[in-house]
Amino acid sequence: MTESFRLKAKMFEQGINISNAAKQILNQKSDIWLMKDYITCSGLTLVFSDEYATVAMTPSSTIQLIEKNNSLFIVEPNKDPIKTEIIVPPNYMKDEIIIENKTITVYCNTYTDRLRLQLISGCMNTCKFCNAKEFKYEFNSISGLEKALKIGLSQSDVRHILISSGSAKVEDLPKLTEMYDYFGKKYSDLDLDLMMTPRGFTSYTNIEEYESYLKHLKEIGISGLSINMELNNSDCLQKYCPEKADIGQDRYLYFLDLAVKIFGKNKVRSLLIVGLEPLEETLKGVEKLAKIGCNPVLSPLFPYGEANFPPNAELFIKARELSEKICKKYDIELGPFCKPCSHNTL
């Protein structure tokens, strides 16, 4: 395990204490260097050695961000300072632009190298570690999304577009497909990733529809899929993601397996949360995903609501080390492949 990853894990645990001189430099770069966004994307984004990390500003942290000769350095007790750059969000993320009576970040957001296009605000699911439920469940209009997308693309040099949304009500599934069709066909020259739950044209649970639906997504120009299993243990899944538990792990794995066959290896990933269930459960999940050729993505738990366990750097490091060993057995890599997109993952 590299020293830079260890440092990243420690900052996920502790956050970083930012000196006043460092704050001055950050303020010169942007007045939105500290993002307040959805839970896994809030904080300051640092780039150091070969790592990207979005970390919380925590005055009690033993790790400091300091200024020296007009540059920024991360300082750990008894270690040499490490030079770091920061990534500031593009200007539109100041959220001063109004499109169809909504601020622009309701439609899209930029994080490092990816632009997230949010088709639905809020979510019909109630995952306990996620703050999507704080937002009203509402579709964004295609015209509003497109205006926001154009502004977002003009202000940031992104490598991928992540089409994401909260989970739709079953009766809204056809409407969501129409939106996938619109953006998939029109923007297929861009690298379009879709974050979704297993589903068909009209149902989450009818596995008969899965294959034809996945083929449809490929045909309209979607290049990769992110289908997040979140947890391996069925009791934990029931407790923390009841709607995903209703779909059930068997359907998730069946859908993921089909997705890999249709989209190809290294085009389908699935996220597991580290810190919400015992590590051996996470590792069982990693093995199930790796076995079918899906890239597991490890997400450190960002405490929230009922999922309020303290982040643990040692656990994050161990999870990464052991998951890499499992993946090696199946000749598969942990995702995401894009280093900047790993700013909030292990």
Ligand code: SF4
């Ligand atoms: S399905 Fe996704 S967006 Fe919806 S509550 Fe769960 S984690 Fe949040």
